[in-house]
Amino acid sequence: MINSKKDTKPNLESNYDEMRARLLHWYDSEGRTLPWRIRPEDRAAGKNADPYAIWLSEIMLQQTTVAHGTPYWHKFLNEFPTVTDLANAERETVLSLWAGLGYYARARNLHKCAVIIRDDYNGQFPNSEAELLKLPGIGAYTAATMAAICFDEATNIVDGNVERVISRIFTIEEPLPKGRKDIRKMAGALASPQRTGDYGQALMDLGAMICTPRSPNCSKCVWQDYCSAFAAKTQLEYPKKAPKKSLPIRYGVVFIAIRGEAVLLETRPDNGLLGGMLGLPGTDWAEGGFPTDPMNHAPFKGDWQAVNGEVRHVFTHFDLRLAVYRAVFDEKDISIGHNGLWADSSQRKGLPTVFKKALKAI
Ligand code: SF4
Structure with a gap:
């Protein structure tokens, strides 16, 4: 027109x-x-x-x-x-x-x-x-x-x-x-x-x-x-724009496992959001509220403590709210699977912003 x-x-x-x-x-x-x-x-x-x-x-x-x-x-x-x-x-x-x-x-x-x-x-x-x-x-x-x-x-x-x-x-x-x-x-x-x-x-x-x-x-x-x-x-x-729809909100949980200076990271699956990047372990991100069974998604058993507040991040298609849990580990040989990495601060530099925000929260 x-x-x-x-x-x-x-x-x-x-x-x-x-x-x-x-x-x-x-x-x-x-x-x-x-x-x-x-x-x-x-x-x-x-x-x-x-x-x-x-x-x-x-x-x-x-x-x-x-x-x-x-x-x-x-x-x-x-x-x-x-x-x-x-x-x-x-x-x-x-x-x-x-x-x-x-x-x-x-x-x-x-x-x-x-x-x-x-x-x-x-x-x-x-x-x-x-x-x-x-x-x-x-x-x-x-x-x-x-x-x-x-x-x-x-x-x-x-x-x-x-x-x-x-x-x-x-x-x-x-x-x-x-x-x-x-x-x-x-x-x-x-x-x-x-x-x-x-x-x-x-x-x-x-x-x-x-x-x-x-x-x-x-x-x-x-x-x-x-x-x-x-x-x-x-x-x-101009340019005329169709009214914006508000973004859906997704919820998830991330776990920050700490061992000395290192934090546990995992390589995310190739075919999803932030695919192939390192990230914090956690749940999927879905609409409908925070997962009711977060401990079922922890990378391993531990004294997981909820961090106050939630981390917010805006992606193109949705708003994300993350609940953060942290725990400190002494064990040297926790099995972290082939995707896991105890990452020092230099290895954490390349993390996507959303995970950096979660680390800042602690
Ligand atoms: S093209 Fe843009 S800058 Fe140029 S006269 Fe039109 S509105 Fe003004």
Whole structure:
């Protein structure tokens, strides 16, 4: 559903060339400098985008800010200078370096994808959007971005920043997530067939720097003349969003077994939440209240004491409440099973945030 109000909406199609030219001109002087980015002046000096570096940045920044993700990008490139180095690393090492970025399925897919690139593609990323899309962890946005930036393919790059700009320019009335179809259509029609990577990055920069969610700086915007939302003074109404459903609450129990400086950790099953990561032993996380039989889930018998209060953590799809029990052990030879590890403080550094919160509670 694209707004067709004749009074506020200019006939944009005849202006697409001018809009692209203005945006690229702005990007050439005002676009962001990012460690993985090849700016126009870099390209003029003979540098090319490194698909591995671009891929790492795109996967890392999917759910976090540039400021938070950038140190991780440096850390990964220092530790694994090539995609083959990343493939050759132990998955546990990759997961522990990823700790703090969240969404651990992405780290597992990162490693899986690196192994495929090493084994099936001779250590080189494929050079088309269609081939990139076949790889684990590479979705529509990442494939389009990599193909445009690294291989100059004319693709349609749409991230959250682009969604905001396009929905305002065209006053797209259909709320997200359904409205993404209209947004993609208009973004695709407007996308530049030349300098495709620069254009995509310019549009993302416009969203990140000028057309921001709460205070768009329209007086500095090179597309102000074409913007329906600006003309109607309704910028902040876009993108329209369907009302949020409140998150369900899940409950669980974790056990903190202490032996000297060490704490018992277990490797979580691969196929669940935080799969393959180290975590504290405990119950499943389910709706309907705290488990009524927590001691049946303790890793072994002991003087388990409930810790006051509960630990709270928000995941994408649910809110978690954790009850925490602790006990101190002297025995040297408690059977901890093949998944268990008495972890010292350095081994606990890579724990997911939810378990760090539980450890803090004691
Ligand atoms: S004029 Fe304002 S609302 Fe419209 S695209 Fe530019 S910054 Fe965004």
